[in-house]
Amino acid sequence: MTADLRLILFDVDGTLVDSQAAIVGSMTAAFDKAGLTVPARQTILSIVGLSLPQAMERLAPEQDGGVRAQLVQGYKDSYRDQRLAQGAAHSPLYPGAMEMLEVLHAVPENLLGVATGKSKRGLDGLIEAHGMERLFVTRQVADFHPSKPHPSMIHAAMDEAGVEPANCVMIGDTSFDMDMAAAAGVAGIGVSWGYHKPSALASAHTIIDTFDQLPDALAQIWT
Known part of the structure; x- marks a missing residue:
């Protein structure tokens, strides 16, 4: 890699x-x-x-x-x-989610992955239901790791993808996601539309309000 x-x-x-x-x-x-x-x-x-x-x-x-x-x-x-x-x-995509995944996936240098507290069965079912099988190169789930905010999921994802911490970003809506990113030594981007208030995302590098703000947030981290 x-x-x-x-x-x-x-x-x-x-x-x-x-x-x-x-x-x-x-x-x-x-x-x-x-x-x-x-x-x-x-x-x-x-x-x-x-x-x-x-x-x-x-x-x-x-x-x-x-x-x-x-x-x-x-x-x-x-x-x-x-x-x-x-x-x-059962679990509808947020507005703009699929479009942004497609945009990011189309960039050759980008590898997309998932780090979730869901089970493997639950994640696989959701990905299949939304037709997202081809988008993610790594899927890290609760079955094989300690619970967030332990950094195990991110470490495994980086190992699988062959990417160093400086070239990895974690995007999530909870303090568990942002604290996991910090523990793994990677940048965290918080989203404001999820289940924790933005004020709880203290470990985030930045917080976005819509998916179309994500490319600029990524560019700022990797510039």
Whole structure:
């Protein structure tokens, strides 16, 4: 690989797709099935980006490991059933997301990837539903890594792509994404339309409000 290659990593939920209805719905189903009080909507959205076991630790700290494991499985089952029933409508892309992915993908030096708290099954299903299979050279998921903000996902993505930290950027909507980028020694670009307020993205190099601002943000980092 040449040093000129650049790796652009994307978070998924809250960054590329608006999955809040799906996430809240599946979390509600999981807590209902377990006979527990469902957390408030904003509380649920605050944990998006974490791996499910870590998310359940925050949402149900008073429960033991067995109950939290049941919540994880209940969430997975509900999310899978919804995704299979609804297809791409289950987690719609944000306006401009696909267009910007195509623009970035068309640049020979750019390599696109994903670093997400989703499972491999969930990510693969989403990518297939939206016809994005050809866009990403690396897909890092919760199945094989510690939860964000641990830098393992970014380190693995850089190794797979053959790219150094100076030529890698992480794009995401949560503090977990930006803290993960900082821990990995790469620049982080925060997006304002996701599940954490822009004020929470303290580790971000910059924050964008629309996808069409992304090329300029990348150019500033790599100039």
